[in-house]
Amino acid sequence: MSPVQENSRWPRVSKFTLSACAATLAELVTFPLDLTKTRLQISESERHCGSVQPPKHRGMLSIALGIVREEGPLKLWQGVTPAIYRHILYSGGRMLAYEQLRESVLGRSEDGIFPKAVIGSMISGALGQFIASPTDLVKVQMQMEGRRCLEGKPPRIHGVYRAFTKIIAEGGIRGLWAGWVPSVQRAALVNLGDLLTYDTVKHFLLRNTSIPDNSICHGLASICSGLVAAIMGTPADVVKTRVMNQPRDSNGRGLLYKSSTDRFLPTWFRMAPWSLTFWLTFEQMRRAIGISSF
DSSP states (O other), rough: OOOOOOSSSHHHHHHHHHHHHHHHHHHHHHHHHHHHHHHHHHHHHEEEEEEOOOOSSHHHHHHHHHHHTTTTTGGGGTTTHHHHHHHHHHHOOOOHHHHHIIIITTOOOOHHHHHHHHHHHHHHHHHHHHHHHHHHHHHHHHTTHHHHHTTTOSSOOOOOHHHHHHHHHTTTTTGTTTTTHHHHHHHHHOOOOOOOHHHHHHHHHHHHOOOOOOOOOOHHHHHHHHHHHHHHHHHHHHHHHHHHHHHHHHTSSSSSSOOOOHHHHHHHHHHHHHHHHHHHHHHHHHHHHHHHOO
């Protein structure tokens, strides 16, 4: 199938905007899965260190039902605002950077896309996450506020703006990038699995099967990309969540984890539907405004 012609007057702006819009929709649809995954990772950390009583809820479904029953259904989307801010910067940046690297710097070659896609996906993912790291930090902390209230602990943050000002007041501007090393490592690995797999599988299907460049092709490629991304990103994702949520001293330094050196199914259950929603939406939006398929 021949590619759609580039009809957009500002293709880079359009690609950034469409990436951000598709990622926002995917985040809204799957955010409850991210919330329960985050709380599960924190619960496992606290249970193993013996600092608190064993958690009341085990597993993602149990945690989700507990949130609905004890905190209310809307609490499943607690922290979604900074998550959307993050994806505007992160997904918009990574997708635009990857395409620019693939098409301009690295040079596109249907026979040699794999090694070039490896380099481009890791660089774009790391760059996008570094820029968006402050919003990711606020998101992780806000996701844990409901549980802290149930435990009788005072709230740490009240809203996105106050969260940013509190972090800056305690740790300075550098405090906004607390936990950036494992988060950037995770993003590089996730993008390696996500973008590389999607790009490779999609063009393999187009070259070697009769499947056209449509939603079926996009869906199959996104299912594969979500699985590989979850496998590659799970270890760094657990470390990132714990580093970002740990208590800090007066200088903004973490009290439990100093660096990234210090569960797969929850991450996959969160990433698989996100990847499917994102790629299907992204490809259809590109086609609708006349931008060539990814």
